[in-house]
Each structure stands twice: as structure tokens, then as C-alpha cells.
């Protein structure tokens with residue numbers, strides 16, 4: 414009986430906490446870079462569930478990893494370890510600077526672990542005065558109270574009472590500002606190696622290198638939040654690998670599970686030992702189902718041809734967007750790296766990113782925004798040429814309709 418009762422968008426308003434404003438249509442099925450809604454209408458997916466669905470929808474390797482594990486063992490808790498978690502942790506250390514891994518269930522939780530490790534290490538090693546966390550305006554690190562406070566948008570962190578203390582926000586890409594502020598009291602600097610939610614802002618190489626040097630000078634830890642940039646998104650497995658600097662702690666989530674919830678904090682032996690038995694934990698963290706899926710995903714994404722394919726697809730997007738812009742000039746620039754791209758609106762189109770998202774939806778295309786002035790594209794890393802062409806045709810139709818109206 415219950416199954417036959419059709420649910421629609423109205424039910425959201427009736428029974429869901431109104432912290433989201435979802436689109437009217439409700440997708441029910443996905444394959445590759447296409448999804449279909451309740452009425453069978455097809456959409457091309459350039460959004461990838463916000464930089465998550467890195468292998469598209471229901472990719473066979475993922476489906477078999479999940480279903481195989483589902484027939485074996487779902488959950489234990491961390492009273493025991495499990496084979497998928499051990500294999501995934503080893504894989505992540507082989508493909509990064511890290512020696513040690515802590516598993517969580519989301520990006521915010523991975524960042525929470527990173528911040529707690531940094532604070533604990535500084536307290537153990539240097540004493541209670543070394544507690545300042547420096548982060549950057551427009552940065553985004555998740556929605557737990559610590560991570561949202563470290564994030565650089567007070568609109569997200571205000572209104573919940575007293576915040577976790579000793580967090581300072583400075584301007585991204587302003588090395589002088591950081592040099593003037595950082596001190597022996599600084600415990601850690603946390604940054605995205607390409608700001609995603611904040612508008613697709615790349616760091617200058619001078620900035621990332623300078624941040625690393627200043628952290629070394631003041632014995633502050635460098636935390637890279639790679640929740641959005643990680644797992645192949647920018648064309649290397651982690652973005653830091655193409656920037657010439659290594660963090661001390663890295664957080665990863667989103668594309669790590671490609672649609673199955675998982676997050677991880679990666680770090681070195683010498684830091685990891687400060688999270689002794691009982692200092693931190695998670696019931697679900699390292700869950701066998703999540704780890705089995707992520708193991709399959711990492712196996713795919715670390716293939717050289719997949720990473721090379723990201724760079725190739727970046728050119729598809731840049732070329733097509735510039736061609737559309739030549740006909741209907743609404744963008745100033747296309748920025749970002751790999752398949753974390755933003756088309757920034759020009760002065761006449763300020764504030765209209767959401768209008769473009771809505772118009773694209775009407776044409777059967779899913780895109781994202783990053784703030785009011787940037788249309789964001791975070792598609793599957795393996796989107797086919799046919800899916801891409803079909804999506805871009807729809808994007809051009811959406812832009813044309815808005816431009817000519």
C-alpha cells in the first residue's frame with residue numbers, strides 16, 4: 414500500500430525541515446551523466462550532486478562493489494576493524510603524502526577531525542596558548558559548528574549562539590596579510606586549494622607556497638580541505654599534488670564515495686599519534702559498505718587515463734562555454750581547474766547565476782551556482798562526449814532564451 418502512494422514535491426514542504434529549497438522535479442533514476450524524473454523527463458547532469466558523482470550514476474564497478482559488500486557485512490562499529498576500511502586506508506596512503514587515515518561520514522566530519530587533531534597536537538606539543546586557527550574569507554568547510562565557524566561566511570555561522578573561539582579570517586591570496594598576522598600562537602592554517610563554494614577561486618602559486626613557508630616558520634600546521642577538489646576533480650588525485658606544496662593534514666569526502674557517504678582525514682605518523690585511543694571517534698566512520706564503494710572509486714579515479722581525461726574534458730567545457738559566450742556575451746571568464754569550473758557573469762548579468770540554473774533546468778540540464786555571480790560545473794569525471802554535447806546544446810538554448818528575452 415505505502416509503496417503505491419505517490420510522493421511529490423508538496424510532501425517536502427509538509428514533512429521536511431525547510432533548510433533547503435529543492436527544485437520541483439524529483440529524480441528517480443540515473444545512469445552515466447543522465448537522470449530521469451518521476452514523469453520520465455531526462456536531464457543531463459553537469460552538477461554531479463555537487464562534485465560528488467565523479468563516475469556518474471550507477472557506474473557498474475561501484476554497483477558491484479556495493480552489492481557484493483551488501484551480501485557480506487554492513488556494519489561493525491570501531492570496536493572491530495574491517496577489510497574494506499583497511500584496504501581503502503592503504504590505498505589512500507599509497508596515493509598521497511599521508512601515512513595515516515581517520516574515516517568519517519562527510520566532509521564536515523573530516524574537517525572536524527582535522528581541526529581537533531591540529532588543536533590537540535598544538536596543546537600537547539606547545540601548550541594552551543597555541544590555539545589560533547587562521548582561515549579565509551569565502552572559504553567553506555562544512556556545517557558543524559566548529560567547521561562552519563572556520564568557514565569564511567558569517568551568514569552561515571551567525572545566529573547559533575557563542576561560537577568556538579580563536580578563529581581568524583583573512584583574505585585569500587593575500588600573502589602579505591597572512592604574513593602580517595600569523596604568529597607563534599597560530600595552531601593551524603586551513604584552506605581550500607581552490608575555493609569551491611566561495612566562487613571558484615584558484616590560489617596563486619605564490620600564495621600557496623608562501624602559506625606553506627609561513628606555517629613552517631611559525632610551526633603552524635597546514636590543513637588542506639580537499640573535500641571538493643579531491644579525488645581527481647582538478648586533474649590530479651589530490652589538488653595539492655599539482656601545486657608543489659604538501660599539507661600536514663588533508664580532508665577528503667564528496668567524490669571519495671562518488672555518492673555513498675564517506676569522508677576521511679589524512680595525515681602523517683608524527684601528527685596521528687596525538688589522537689590516542691579515546692580522543693576522537695565515529696560510530697559509522699570506516700563502515701564496510703562505504704569503504705568498499707570508496708575502494709572501487711579510488712581504484713577507478715587513480716587510473717592515469719581517467720585523470721588525463723579530466724584535463725581533456727576541461728578543454729571541452731572551456732571551449733564550448735567561450736563559443737556560447739561569443740554569441741551571447743554574459744560571462745567575463747571561465748575559471749577553475751579540471752572539472753571544477755566556474756563561468757563568472759559579466760557586469761550586466763550580476764546576480765543572475767540562479768536564473769541561469771533555473772533556465773538550464775527547464776531545458777533539461779542540471780548545473781550549479783557558486784554564489785550569485787558564478788555558474789558552476791562539476792560533472793562526472795568520465796562524462797562521455799555524447800552526454801557533454803547534448804548538455805552543452807541545452808545550456809546554449811537556456812542562455813539564448815535568457816539573452817534574447
Ligand SMILES: *Cc1c(COP(=O)(O)O)cnc(C)c1O
Nearest residue numbers: 519520521553554555638640641
Ligand atoms: C562540501 C564541502 C564541505 C562539506 O562537506 P559535507 O559532506 O557537506 O559535510 C567541506 N569543505 C568543502 C571544501 C566542501 O566543498
